[in-house]
Amino acid sequence: DSGVTQTPKHLITATGQRVTLRCSPRSGDLSVYWYQQSLDQGLQFLIQYYNGEERAKGNILERFSAQQFPDLHSELNLSSLELGDSALYFCASSVTGGLYTDTQYFGPGTRLTVL
Amino acid sequence: AQTVTQSQPEMSVQEAETVTLSCTYDTSESDYYLFWYKQPPSRQMILVIRQEAYKQQNATENRFSVNFQKAAKSFSLKISDSQLGDAAMYFCAYRLIQGAQKLVFGQGTRLTINP
Numbered sequence: 712d713s714g715v716t717q718t719p720k721h722l723i724t725a726t727g728q729r730v731t732l733r734c735s736p737r738s739g740d741l742s743v744y745w746y747q748q749s750l751d752q753g754l755q756f757l758i759q760y761y762n763g764e765e766r767a768k769g770n771i772l773e774r775f776s777a778q779q780f781p782d783l784h785s786e787l788n789l790s791s792l793e794l795g796d797s798a799l800y801f802c803a804s805s806v807t808g809g810l811y812t813d814t815q816y817f818g819p820g821t822r823l824t825v826l
Numbered sequence: 827a828q829t830v831t832q833s834q835p836e837m838s839v840q841e842a843e844t845v846t847l848s849c850t851y852d853t854s855e856s857d858y859y860l861f862w863y864k865q866p867p868s869r870q871m872i873l874v875i876r877q878e879a880y881k882q883q884n885a886t887e888n889r890f891s892v893n894f895q896k897a898a899k900s901f902s903l904k905i906s907d908s909q910l911g912d913a914a915m916y917f918c919a920y921r922l923i924q925g926a927q928k929l930v931f932g933q934g935t936r937l938t939i940n941p
Binding site for chain 2: 713742744746753754755756759766767769799801803805813814815816817819820822
């Protein structure tokens with residue numbers, strides 16, 4: 712158990728819908744990262760937050776957005792869902808998000824199925 | 827842009843034998859980290875081992891060790907005394923030490939352990 716929690720574990724929804732994925736980082740970690748794992752794209756970085764502020768953006772679609780709250784949990788919002796958005800979404804956390812010895816620890820993931 | 831390549835989609839090894847998984851990467855940076863993550867059937871991403879590029883000594887964690895060849899941009903993982911619990915997808919990943927903190931992953935190698 713990495714100490715990173717993600718809810719829900721599974722999510723099944725229809726095209727055009729909107730969903731919210733939730734992540735709680737390890738105790739003491741200030742930085743949260745979101746990754747998408749799909750069959751065709753592999754594991755891709757989406758976005759990073761550090762202590763409530765957006766730190767870095769990757770291949771995140773405009774239909775997707777994220778935020779980190781004062782208690783440091785994070786939410787990834789996916790809207791106007793398409794079949795191709797079906798994937799495993801991981802949250803990872805690290806202590807600082809920038810220092811030399813920072814290691815990212817991953818949550819168990821949320822499996823999203825868009826029908 | 828940094829890229830990570832794992833040229834072996836699948837590997838298999840007999841229980842108690844040794845296996846080596848290959849990884850190459852492309853970067854123009856001199857300071858970075860390299861990682862091996864394991865993803866068992868549970869889909870959890872588990873950190874196996876980490877190597878700092880500025881360290882010449884190869885990292886070792888129990889039965890897991892790496893062969894880091896910086897000039898060749900090669901980072902292979904050796905698993906000694908393979909166990910059934912080692913069966914998983916293994917991902918090689920790269921991360922800058924400073925700047926963008928995203929992990930860049932390879933495509934993965936599926937390792938099967940034969941009893």
